[in-house]
Amino acid sequence: MTRLKTLTIKFDTQLVENEIQRFRGAIIKLLPQKEVLFHNHINDGYRYAYPLIQYKRLNNKAALFCIGEGVENIGVFFASNNFNVRIGNKRHCLQIEEVNAKLVDIACDTEQIYSYQLTNWLPLNEENYSQFTQTSDTEEQLIMLQRILTGNILSMLKGLGIRVEQRVEVHIKHLEERPNVIFKGVKLYCANISFDSNVLLPQHVGLGKHASVGFGILTVTTINK
Known part of the structure; x- marks a missing residue:
């Protein structure tokens, strides 16, 4: 049995299914390019490994799911201190609605x-x-x-x-x-x-x-x- 940290952050921003990739792009724009786990790109290549930070639509709302090392990296997002994003043609100020941190087996x-x-x-x-x-x-x-x-x-x-x-x-x-x-x-x-x-x-x-x-x-x- 292995025990790992998970973290689910749900925002109050409504998403439709085809906006999840745009939500991902909006988050990535807020962060330094070196934060590989947010975008899974290394130089001109791709990080071919399981994604430790995932962009989701939970109960129709934008969410981030982090596991293992991804939980440790999420601090970079909060340190940016900038939650104003553009998803498609709409601007949003991301407000955190729920944070669920767990230690899972x-x-x-x-x-x-x-x-x-x-x-x-x-x-x-x-x-x-x-x-x-x-x-x-x-x-x-x-x-x-x-x-x-x-x-x-x-x-x-x-x-x-x-x-x-x-x-x-x-x-x-x-x-x-x-x-x-x-x-x-x-x-x-x-x-x-x-x-x-x-x-x-x-x-x-x-x-x-x-x-x-x-x-x-x-x-x-x-x-x-």
Whole structure:
């Protein structure tokens, strides 16, 4: 079992789904470029690692979710002492509505099952999107998605420096396909799912593609013995 800090900051600013990337851009403009965890760019390249600071829309409002080292870095945002931002064509003075700091356990358990919901999940890349859409067998598609979700969880654990000895188990109970998402000109398959796993995960953590900008938001529902 690993214990990590998480921090969720919710603002009073209303957002629609397509404004999350603009919200991210507005926050980044307030900060020095060297603060890599806010934008995940290194010089002319990209930081290919799990995002430790994530931009989200929670209850229709702008929010930041930080985990691990991201919690330690959030002080740079407050030190800027500037909460006047432009999101799209609108100017906002960000007012903090709620701050939720937690010390959470992350573990892979052989005796407990945890139930979750995952919203706006983007599981497929260009290669497996073609494979997925060419498969007419829904059970085979579900198995493929479960394998991808397992990989998403393992990638997150690796990005947080967590090793698990037990096998990660995932069972998707319900799948609701959403309209495809166009992200930077690429069409992406999108879904809301409910699933069980033997991995204990924190509330609001992001899984899957583009987790840094509001996709794949996890909600903890129940913990079953």
